[in-house]
Amino acid sequence: SPAGNLLPRTRILTKNIIGTSIMRTVGRRMLSSTISIVGPKHIVFGNVERTLGLLVKETIKREKPLIVTDQYLAKKTNVVSIMIESLEKVGIKDVEIFTDTAKEPTTENVDRLVDKLLEKNTIDCILACGGGSVMDAAKAASVLAECTDKDLASYKAPYDMSGEVEKFPVIALPTTSGTGSEVTKFVVCTHSTTGEKMLCLGSAYVPRVALVDYELTLSVPAKLAAETGIDALCHSMEAMVSKKANWYSDACAKSALSAIGSHLRLACQGDRNGREAMSRAATMAGLAFGNASVTLIHGMSRPLGAHFHISHGLSNALLCPDITHFSLQAHRSGYSQVAQFLFPHDPTLEHLPTNLAQLNGQLGLPMLRQVLSHIKTQEFLDLIPRMAKEALASGSPANNPRLPSESDIAHLYRRIFLRGENNDAASWHSWQP
Structure with missing residues (x-):
């Protein structure tokens, strides 16, 4: 499989999703006694400073995070410093930062992030802090890093990227109130060569944790x-x-x-x-x-x-x-x-x-x-x-x-x-x- 080490669909269904069934359509509604609910394993509505470090150390059990954000948030706000303080409180000091993201994610942005993840053995999870573009880029990179074929275009819809990310699980921290990318199995990314705005989907793209802190949105114009x-x-x-x-x-x-x-x-x-x-x-x-x-x-x-x-x-x-x-x-x-x-x-x-x-x-x-x-x-x-x-x-x-x-x-x-x-x-x- 070009998706490489990602887990097969049967395993993800038993591991990550609540209930499975064959659905039948009646009128315009899908009816069944059970449904498959896709979302993060953990959705936390809380304060970043008090919560993030514990989520990294105790919930996903990682200790070498990469903060993925944009240059505005990194330079013009204190969001990154708050994240680092939270991590330091639980003894996590080996933190790297990646800000080479775009207003609308492109395959070139994602490729550079994949290279960052794989360049040396110093990262074991991603903390994606930003709007939908930042979160989508992080989600795509976390999946591609485990694939044999690292061309995102190979996986655009209707390809279904089932499985669960093991090497670089994502904690998503939205700073805007709109995309919902922190809880979805979808990624939207523009192909840098063709200009096509591609939709990629599958349970593998779902962040492991969504940390929703409304205070991150207070500076949004x-x-x-x-x-x-x-x-x-x-x-x-x-x-x-x-x-x-x-x-x-x-x-x-x-x-x-x-x-x-x-x-x-x-x-x-x-x-x-x-x-x-x-x-x-x-x-x-x-x-x-x-x-x-x-x-x-x-x-x-x-x-x-x-x-x-x-x-x-x-x-x-x-x-x-x-x-x-x-x-x-x-x-x-x-x-x-x-x-x-x-x-x-x-x-x-x-x-x-x-x-x-x-x-x-x-x-x-x-x-x-x-x-x-x-x-x-x-x-x-x-x-x-x-x-x-x-x-x-x-x-x-x-x-x-x-x-x-x-x-x-x-x-x-x-x-x-x-x-x-x-x-x-x-x-x-x-x-x-």
Whole structure:
């Protein structure tokens, strides 16, 4: 196997996952007496300084960690020093730091991290502290380091990387409230040569431990809090209506949606309670889509972000209202619950797409034409066929309650981009289905 030393699927199922069964689809729900729940062995909501050292020494029983983070967190915040202090309290002094990460992870970034892990026998675990990009890079590297074929493209979806990482287990510490990468089996990484935004999946990518400390998110600026917050919203909404949804993913999604509806706006205003609630909500949303998968929004978001270098959360926000309108009637009960949690003041099902657009406006997020004001119309239109193919090939659209064709996806890209073409004052507040 090109995956090398990773454990076979049968072993991981008995070792890491609660319950296994063959699922059957009834209507749009997956029903069975048991389900397979994928997630970290340990999810800890607590303070980094008091908790991290104990998790490394006693929970995963390692003593030579590599802190993987980004240059901003390493140079402009005290996060790394807090982590080191926590490790030193339990006698761990042999700590290395890796900051060669990118805003959006690429295969080159991952390859350099793999080289760091393997260059000498001085590392035995990874502490991934950052947003989704940092955590995804760390997750990918921890797996590739144990593979014979170290080309991440060999393992893009639908390849399922089953097994459990033994050499370099990951403790994930999110510093934003959106991606949920700290609890999922998914990695998103852009191929440095082709530009393709690849989805990689499998239980091997799940961090061993998720340590969620909302205080790590307190310095996040409002714009990033808005973008990552909408990412968490999409995760939970898509999980609710996914064809792979189940009672466990529903419970996690409802918990996340309730918190997002009550606290996203507050979090974007810097409110401490809002930041704490959104931190928990993002993790719950991660557990939701990690066990139900995402749908058309994420399927279309990846090509859009890859080709035009738009952040993942913003890409989701730009697509969310129109795709929700496209899908609404195919899962009225699921979207009705979403509306009730997010917009209790106006839970009318048919108003959900407009309310999502209004929320984008309230959070100060731009529309697609504003983001791509430097792109000529024909340049975008010429890319639509390729993006539509890539979106469909990702597999996520197959989970959508309304199954889209390639032409449906192309139409949605075109419609979203051309909104307000002849109206410079167009905004989310004037959005109409």
